[in-house]
Amino acid sequence: MAVGGALLHLPSRLFPQTKAYPDLALIQGDSPSRITKEAVATLGGIKRFISKGDLVIIKPNIGWDRTPEQAACTNPEVVKALVELCKDADAKEVIVLDNTINPARRTYARSGIAKAAKEAGAKVPYPNPHHVKKMAINGEWIKEWDVYTDFVEADKIINVPIAKTHSLSRLTMGLKNWLGAIDGPRNQLHQALDFAMIDLANFFKPTLTILDAYRILVRNGPQGGRLSDAELHKTVVAGVDYVAVDAIGATFFGIKPEELRYLDLASQKGVGRIDLEKLNIEKRTV
Amino acid sequence: MKKERSKKYRIIQTARILIQTLFFGIFFVLLLKTHFPGEDYISNVEAFFHWDPVLALTTTIAYRALFIAFLPAVITIAVTLILGRVACGWICPLGALHQFFSFVFKKTKLLRPKKLQDNHTTWKYYILAFVLVSAVFTLDVVGFIDPFSFLYRSFVTGVLPAASYGFSVLTGLLYRFNLVSIGDTFAQFFENLDVNATFLQGFFIGTIFIGLVLLNTTRERFWCRYICPLGAFLGLASRWNILTLKIDPDRCIECGLCTIHCQTQANPYPNEGWRSSECVYCFTCSAICPTDAISFPAKLSHERIESVNLSRRRLIFSSILGFLAVPFFRITPVSMRASEKLIRPPGALPEAQFLQKCVKCGECMKVCPTNAIQPALTEAGPEGIWTPMLNMEIGYCDYYCSLCTQVCPTGAIKELTIEEKNQLKIGTAWVNRNRCIPWKFGDPCIVCEEHCPVSPKAIKFLKIEVQRPDGVVKTPLAPVIDLDQCTGCGICENKCPVVDAPAIYVTSVGESRSEKNQMLLDIIKTEEDTY
Numbered sequence: 001m002a003v004g005g006a007l008l009h010l011p012s013r014l015f016p017q018t019k020a021y022p023d024l025a026l027i028q029g030d031s032p033s034r035i036t037k038e039a040v041a042t043l044g045g046i047k048r049f050i051s052k053g054d055l056v057i058i059k060p061n062i063g064w065d066r067t068p069e070q071a072a073c074t075n076p077e078v079v080k081a082l083v084e085l086c087k088d089a090d091a092k093e094v095i096v097l098d099n100t101i102n103p104a105r106r107t108y109a110r111s112g113i114a115k116a117a118k119e120a121g122a123k124v125p126y127p128n129p130h131h132v133k134k135m136a137i138n139g140e141w142i143k144e145w146d147v148y149t150d151f152v153e154a155d156k157i158i159n160v161p162i163a164k165t166h167s168l169s170r171l172t173m174g175l176k177n178w179l180g181a182i183d184g185p186r187n188q189l190h191q192a193l194d195f196a197m198i199d200l201a202n203f204f205k206p207t208l209t210i211l212d213a214y215r216i217l218v219r220n221g222p223q224g225g226r227l228s229d230a231e232l233h234k235t236v237v238a239g240v241d242y243v244a245v246d247a248i249g250a251t252f253f254g255i256k257p258e259e260l261r262y263l264d265l266a267s268q269k270g271v272g273r274i275d276l277e278k279l280n281i282e283k284r285t286v
Numbered sequence: 287m288k289k290e291r292s293k294k295y296r297i298i299q300t301a302r303i304l305i306q307t308l309f310f311g312i313f314f315v316l317l318l319k320t321h322f323p324g325e326d327y328i329s330n331v332e333a334f335f336h337w338d339p340v341l342a343l344t345t346t347i348a349y350r351a352l353f354i355a356f357l358p359a360v361i362t363i364a365v366t367l368i369l370g371r372v373a374c375g376w377i378c379p380l381g382a383l384h385q386f387f388s389f390v391f392k393k394t395k396l397l398r399p400k401k402l403q404d405n406h407t408t409w410k411y412y413i414l415a416f417v418l419v420s421a422v423f424t425l426d427v428v429g430f431i432d433p434f435s436f437l438y439r440s441f442v443t444g445v446l447p448a449a450s451y452g453f454s455v456l457t458g459l460l461y462r463f464n465l466v467s468i469g470d471t472f473a474q475f476f477e478n479l480d481v482n483a484t485f486l487q488g489f490f491i492g493t494i495f496i497g498l499v500l501l502n503t504t505r506e507r508f509w510c511r512y513i514c515p516l517g518a519f520l521g522l523a524s525r526w527n528i529l530t531l532k533i534d535p536d537r538c539i540e541c542g543l544c545t546i547h548c549q550t551q552a553n554p555y556p557n558e559g560w561r562s563s564e565c566v567y568c569f570t571c572s573a574i575c576p577t578d579a580i581s582f583p584a585k586l587s588h589e590r591i592e593s594v595n596l597s598r599r600r601l602i603f604s605s606i607l608g609f610l611a612v613p614f615f616r617i618t619p620v621s622m623r624a625s626e627k628l629i630r631p632p633g634a635l636p637e638a639q640f641l642q643k644c645v646k647c648g649e650c651m652k653v654c655p656t657n658a659i660q661p662a663l664t665e666a667g668p669e670g671i672w673t674p675m676l677n678m679e680i681g682y683c684d685y686y687c688s689l690c691t692q693v694c695p696t697g698a699i700k701e702l703t704i705e706e707k708n709q710l711k712i713g714t715a716w717v718n719r720n721r722c723i724p725w726k727f728g729d730p731c732i733v734c735e736e737h738c739p740v741s742p743k744a745i746k747f748l749k750i751e752v753q754r755p756d757g758v759v760k761t762p763l764a765p766v767i768d769l770d771q772c773t774g775c776g777i778c779e780n781k782c783p784v785v786d787a788p789a790i791y792v793t794s795v796g797e798s799r800s801e802k803n804q805m806l807l808d809i810i811k812t813e814e815d816t817y
Contacts (some may be wrong), residue, residue, distance in 0.1 A: 009611060020691045049589050065684055065685065065686050065687075065739075066686075101737065102656075102684060102782075103322070103655045103656055103684070104477070105321075105322050105324075105477070105480055105655065106684060106686075107320055107688070108350075108383055109324045109325070110686065125470070125474050125477075126474060126477035126478075128470065128473045128474070128477070130457060130458060130461050130469060130473055131474075165731050166736070166762070167735050167736060167747070168730055168736070176541060185783060185785075187782070187783040188783045189728060189782055190731050190732060190733050190736075190783070191723065191729045191730060191783075193730070219741075219742075220741045220742055220743055222736060222741055223736075223737075223738075223741075224741060225685075225739065225741025226741045229741055
């Protein structure tokens with residue numbers, strides 16, 4: 001509110017629209033591409049987030065050697081829609097990148113993401129070990145870690161996780177997705193996963209988070225396998241508050257946000273909000 | 287008499303060099319293309335192995351079955367019957383490589399060719415006899431010494447990894463000098479090549495390869511002259527071919543250049559001493575002859591020329607050696623008890639048959655998307671040296687991949703669809719509770735479970751109580767293995783955060799291909815068993 005008040009004193013030509021945007025957009029529909037674009041539009045349109053000439057990096061989950069129907073990786077059409085939006089906003093370059101778990105050559109191809117993103121004009125490089133640098137995370141728990149500098153050098157970061165179950169954090173969505181932007185012994189982070197997720201999210205600070213819940217993985221996460229492990233949910237959530245995005249994502253699995261330790265922690269630390277009933281959520285079906 | 291070198295043969299020689307380069311290029315491109323192509327099934331990148339009649343013959347003899355895939359080898363034999371060893375001189379990529387280095391060594395005066403009267407070129411025939419006779423007694427050693435297997439294996443486990451190391455250092459230097467965009471281009475180019483860069487025996491296999499290249503400093507095309515069993519086989523087949531060397535006695539000035547520079551010691555001069563079995567039709571003699579005296583007229587019927595001059599005694603001796611080798615190769619416990627580390631690729635035949643078919647070429651090692659497939663050293667006995675096995679600390683068996691089964695040129699690894707492959711077990715995972723983080727320290731981990739690719743997962747949890755050294759009691763979730771689900775893929779071992787000796791690991795027991803390497807009584811489950 002204080003920020004809003006300060007803005008009012010600035011010349012209005014700098015801020016022609018002072019319309020209040022919803023905190024979260026929850027859009028449902030048959031077309032992953034359409035609901036993604038609608039979600040961004042609901043939040044005020046891509047130009048609210050991406051300026052002309054921006055170097056944009058999109059971080060989907062491309063971790064696993066799985067097809068889109070298996071819902072282990074982000075839906076390729078959601079990623080493609082985002083690339084198209086960024087291109088429409090005259091971004092200088094759009095990069096789609098993930099440090100995968102199975103070999104990148106396989107996951108990039110079999111997830112369908114590389115092809116879809118390239119069609120829309122994005123660059124989809126394989127994770128480049130020469131881009132890894134130890135950086136100060138300055139988190140509450142993680143002080144420094146090996147990071148892919150691509151994410152640090154970009155002007156804007158868009159996080160596009162998929163909603164899945166996970167045996168340790170119970171669910172993996174936006175915050176957990178940052179384990180794919182780092183290198184180093186990330187399998188050791190599991191010993192304090194809830195803390196690591198928060199520190200990493202605060203470090204990367206995405207401009208925008210789009211949660212792909214077109215298909216959600218309800219069993220055997222985070223990889224699934226059988227088609228019956230995935231459920232068609234036909235939803236995309238968009239938001240700036242990445243904790244709030246995960247909080248609403250939790251409800252898709254019938255879990256209250258405060259039941260997830262990392263969300264509870266994040267909310268206590270003031271990283272983001274999980275009080276869904278007080279958030280301004282715009283729901284729509286297209 | 288006008289002294290002039292033959293223009294025609296110099297053109298032919300140039301053409302030959304171009305064609306050799308082309309075939310080496312084809313070999314190299316097929317080699318590089320042997321990786322995940324972006325879809326589940328890969329084309330016939332292993333095709334050139336099927337043109338090798340020695341591989342065809344020994345595998346057929348050792349395995350006692352005909353292979354349709356090896357049909358092209360008949361063409362190689364037919365061409366050799368008509369035209370002699372042109373396959374050696376014009377097509378063989380290993381021949382081209384040896385010849386290239388012989389040329390380099392000659393130019394740098396490391397090799398000074400001389401006229402040789404010895405008969406050591408017969409070694410390769412005795413080697414061939416050894417290989418064939420041992421194959422009769424089911425021992426297939428051809429893979430150690432077959433030129434295609436040798437070349438492919440050396441490139442996959444030695445040359446390419448070394449090159450990729452160099453490439454990586456070079457790329458690092460580019461970044462160091464702030465040439466970021468060139469560095470990025472290099473790095474992405476390299477990622478696209480998808481080269482497996484880690485091999486347990488890369489150093490040794492690479493050293494053997496370099497050693498054999500260096501032997502070209504003593505004799506031109508050393509390998510082709512003395513060692514190559516395929517050259518020997520084609521030499522025997524070339525006896526009746528129509529291209530015969532002819533020296534025009536009116537033009538010959540008896541300078542001996544032809545014999546000195548003959549790449550394979552075929553003794554062009556004197557004419558009657560020429561050995562068609564050794565000639566690879568490189569046409570160096572006719573091109574180098576200062577008076578254009580040497581030609582290769584095609585004649586349908588000609589007087590019987592000298593066959594390979596083999597000593598009967600040595601032939602019998604090498605055959606006996608081939609026979610005696612069989613028990614010596616098998617003084618090993620591997621047939622008594624399976625080796626825990628010997629995890630064969632999915633689709634590998636039962637061990638005895640596998641060894642009869644595997645030619646140690648390294649196709650599977652090249653195509654493996656995780657670099658898991660490694661050449662064995664002691665795990666499979668002497669017979670199994672350089673045969674493929676999975677090392678889960680280097681890679682793992684990717685769940686949706688069956689590429690190794692598709693590229694095996696002999697079917698030692700049976701071709702499988704991904705669905706078929708996922709029905710198989712290549713081993714079984716074990717938790718070492720003394721090293722596992724939840725079991726030992728009570729801290730959360732579950733990395734193995736997260737990575738387990740089967741559904742439902744083969745790694746399940748127990749809620750356990752652990753007393754830590756400081757007395758604190760913790761209740762973490764700790765991993766246990768569900769044997770019914772575990773395929774032995776090894777990703778759990780590969781991703782375990784206990785770096786040096788993973789706390790979860792795979793051994794070969796329970797592998798589908800073996801009747802003996804099992805541990806649990808397999809009885810028909812009763813109706814009441816709802817598990």
